[in-house]
Amino acid sequence: MLRRFINTLPVLLAVTGLLLTSADYAQAAADNTAAKLYSSEQLQQDFQQLYRDLQRGSYNLFAHYPKPAYDQQYKDYLAQLNKPMSQLQAQKHFMQFVALANIAHTRIDFPVASYRAFIEADGKTLPLSLNINGDEVTVAEYYGADPRVQPGQRVLSINGIAIRQFLQPLQAYLAADNATLLDGLTGGQLAPLLWLHHGEQSAYSLTLQQPGSAAPYQLQQATLSQAEQAQHIAANSPPDNAASSEPRHYQILAGNIGYLQPGPFYNIYATTDAEVWDTTEFHAFIDQAFAAFVAAKVNSIVIDLRDNPGGTNSFSDHMLAWFADKPFRFASDFRVKVSNLSRVANQARMPEQGEPDAITMQLEQFYRDNEEGTVISFPLQNSQPHSAERNIAASDIKVFVLTGPHSYSNAVSVAAIAQDYNFATVIGEPTADLATTYGAMETFSLNHTGIVVGYPKALIIRPNGDTRPAGVIPDVQLPLAANDEVALQQIVSYLQTVN
Numbered sequence: 001m002l003r004r005f006i007n008t009l010p011v012l013l014a015v016t017g018l019l020l021t022s023a024d025y026a027q028a029a030a031d032n033t034a035a036k037l038y039s040s041e042q043l044q045q046d047f048q049q050l051y052r053d054l055q056r057g058s059y060n061l062f063a064h065y066p067k068p069a070y071d072q073q074y075k076d077y078l079a080q081l082n083k084p085m086s087q088l089q090a091q092k093h094f095m096q097f098v099a100l101a102n103i104a105h106t107r108i109d110f111p112v113a114s115y116r117a118f119i120e121a122d123g124k125t126l127p128l129s130l131n132i133n134g135d136e137v138t139v140a141e142y143y144g145a146d147p148r149v150q151p152g153q154r155v156l157s158i159n160g161i162a163i164r165q166f167l168q169p170l171q172a173y174l175a176a177d178n179a180t181l182l183d184g185l186t187g188g189q190l191a192p193l194l195w196l197h198h199g200e201q202s203a204y205s206l207t208l209q210q211p212g213s214a215a216p217y218q219l220q221q222a223t224l225s226q227a228e229q230a231q232h233i234a235a236n237s238p239p240d241n242a243a244s245s246e247p248r249h250y251q252i253l254a255g256n257i258g259y260l261q262p263g264p265f266y267n268i269y270a271t272t273d274a275e276v277w278d279t280t281e282f283h284a285f286i287d288q289a290f291a292a293f294v295a296a297k298v299n300s301i302v303i304d305l306r307d308n309p310g311g312t313n314s315f316s317d318h319m320l321a322w323f324a325d326k327p328f329r330f331a332s333d334f335r336v337k338v339s340n341l342s343r344v345a346n347q348a349r350m351p352e353q354g355e356p357d358a359i360t361m362q363l364e365q366f367y368r369d370n371e372e373g374t375v376i377s378f379p380l381q382n383s384q385p386h387s388a389e390r391n392i393a394a395s396d397i398k399v400f401v402l403t404g405p406h407s408y409s410n411a412v413s414v415a416a417i418a419q420d421y422n423f424a425t426v427i428g429e430p431t432a433d434l435a436t437t438y439g440a441m442e443t444f445s446l447n448h449t450g451i452v453v454g455y456p457k458a459l460i461i462r463p464n465g466d467t468r469p470a471g472v473i474p475d476v477q478l479p480l481a482a483n484d485e486v487a488l489q490q491i492v493s494y495l496q497t498v499n
Contacts, residue, residue, distance in 0.1 A: 037084035042448040044081050050094060050453060053444050054106065057341040058455045059375070063438065064102035064177065073100055088114055090449050092173070092196065098453065099175045104409075104433070105441040105456035107175035115192055118200070124223035125191035126204050127232070130155060132183035137163045139208070140187060140482070143229035144221060151482065154209040156216055170197055177469060180432040184405050248282075250289040253488060255496050258293035258301040258397075262286065262319055265311025265410045274351075282315045287390065290322045293397070299499050300398040302491055303414075306428065306480075310409025314359075317383040320417060325393035327382035328421050330413050333461040334378045336366070336440070342457045343367035345442040378458070398499070399424035402491070403472055404480070405432045409439070413460075415472040420463035427478045427494070431471035435462040 038046075051074050054061050062070060077097045085093070088111055095108045119125075127143035142149045158166045167186060170193040176182035186193065194201070201223055209216040224232075248263035262282075270276040293301055303319070313330045320328065336342075346363045350356040356364075362379075370376050385391050392399075401418045403411075403426060416435040418424040438456035445452050461467055478494055480487040 037086055038090060038449055039084055040082050043085055043090055044078060046090070046446040046448045046451070047078055047081055047094065047097075049446055050098070053341055054098070054453065054455055057337070057339045057442060057444065057457060058106060059335070059337045059438050059457055059459050061101055061103075061106065061455075065100050070100060073097065087449060091451055094451055094453075095173045099173060101175065102177060103438050103456060104176050104181060105437075105439050105454060107454050108451060109454070110173075110189075110192060110196070115195060118195065119226050122225045122227070123195070123200055124202075124225050126194055126221065127224045127229045128190060128221070130187040130190050132167070132187045135164060137167075143232050144224065145232055146219060146221070148217065149208065149219065152211055154211070156207040156209055159205050170194065173197070177434055177437065178432070180405065184432045188406070248285050250292065252293075252296050252298065254492050255499070256296070256298050257492060257495055258296070258298040259304065259488070259491070260289050260301060261304045262308075264309050265313075265315035265414075277312060277314065279315050279318065283318045286319045286322065290390070290392070294392065298397060300400060300495050302400045302402055302495070303424070304402045305407045305411040305415060306402060306404035307406045308408065308411035310411045310413075312410060313383075313413065316410055316414045320414065320423065321383060321386045322390060323392050323399045324383075324385040324421065324423050326421065327384050328417055328423070329380045329382055329463060330417060331380060331460045332463050332465040333459075334380050334440070335375055335459040335461070336378045337457055338367055338370040338372055338374050338376060339457070340367075340372060341444055342442050345444065393423075400495070401426045403428040403431050403474055405429055407431045408433045412472055416462045416464075419472060419475065425476065426472060426474045427476040428474050429477065429479055430473050433471060434469050435472050436460065436467055436469060
């Protein structure tokens with residue numbers, strides 16, 4: 001279990017919503033109401049621990065942000081901890097400091113419990129998400145009642161501030177390796193980030209522009225509760241296909257094409273932390289899907305990794321093994337920085353009863369055998385193709401892996417493996433997330449506030465050995481419409497030209 005996912009907020013809410021209990025929500029609400037405060041001394045001690053342990057555990061904390069600049073920021077941020085703060089205030093302050101590293105897996109996650117408590121109490125948010133492409137910022141989805149607002153319209157300003165300038169303080173909370181990835185994370189998290197930065201607001205003033213129109217228009221958009229937004233969605237959305245609304249699904253498209261959306265590479269039905277990495281459900285689903293494709297005698301299979309948050313290769317390798325024609329690994333090199341911090345995190349995964357998994361045991365021995373602070377290539381084991389009765393590599397079935405700018409972490413790794421080993425043809429749009437990246441995230445908790453801090457202990461180099469920090473570039477560029485039905489028609493049309 002060597003690669004963890006980037007938490008885009010919808011995924012984070014989906015996962016953590018299963019794992020947080022009603023008591024967690026109640027506690028978060030109580031904390032917000034009672035404004036439990038930490039002393040400046042406690043905050044300073046946690047902040048000192050934060051910077052010290054980030055340097056101890058991270059493969060290279062200063063890869064994208066030089067140490068002299070980070071040291072100065074540390075002094076400035078530390079100096080601001082001169083008065084008591086609530087948990088949320090401290091988390092916001094620490095999030096921004098950690099995000100300076102510009103490394104996606106160096107981060108403090110969004111305060112999900114507090115946000116969920118806010119939502120459960122009928123908190124109101126801006127009913128809007130964005131697509132951000134450089135200076136072009138457009139409406140991605142709208143959950144309000146104004147009939148003028150449609151996806152694709154340009155967003156020129158919010159509250160009278162030019163849109164890119166307005167987004168800057170929101171992006172200060174987010175960790176990303178490049179501007180494209182940062183923009184992708186921002187667009188889908190607009191409402192939660194606004195809550196985090198501004199708190200609840202009654203309305204926002206928007207300046208929008210129809211495509212092809214020179215005349216912008218003004219909109220005073222009231223914030224809405226989740227129930228109100230859901231009503232607007234239901235009133236304006238056609239009925240969903242039951243299968244396509246599932247996070248994992250497969251179907252046979254026109255032209256005898258097998259379509260597979262594997263969903264996240266972790267257990268989406270987990271009810272405890274321990275179950276999140278249980279592969280049983282996922283492996284069974286993948287076997288069922290490929291068996292159905294074989295029985296239907298499809299001529300091609302499309303594996304859709306768009307909007308996929310990633311997960312771990314203990315899930316995705318099982319899927320790849322259905323069409324792999326040789327042993328494979330998710331990386332050509334997996335360079336790990338040895339630290340007692342990572343060893344403690346690894347030991348925490350060992351079960352109280354029974355044997356730990358093989359990777360956990362390998363890592364324990366690895367940390368035991370190597371000196372603190374050294375960087376060593378971790379010995380990766382090859383994953384094997386399935387046996388002939390569960391492998392289509394020798395058949396005439398063509399496999400295509402579909403990517404997009406919102407394919408993240410392990411989903412990018414899957415595409416890189418498929419491309420680098422020639423297991424499949426990658427189609428779609430380039431990934432914003434990187435194929436060679438700082439990953440294998442571990443966490444530690446701050447002593448007083450309990451805030452959880454993530455850091456990458458390794459440099460993961462894609463299978464073909466390319467060390468450049470770049471995403472996966474599809475073999476065939478195939479931009480798709482945002483509408484699912486239209487996108488599937490585009491996929492079918494393309495595959496009919498190559499089959």
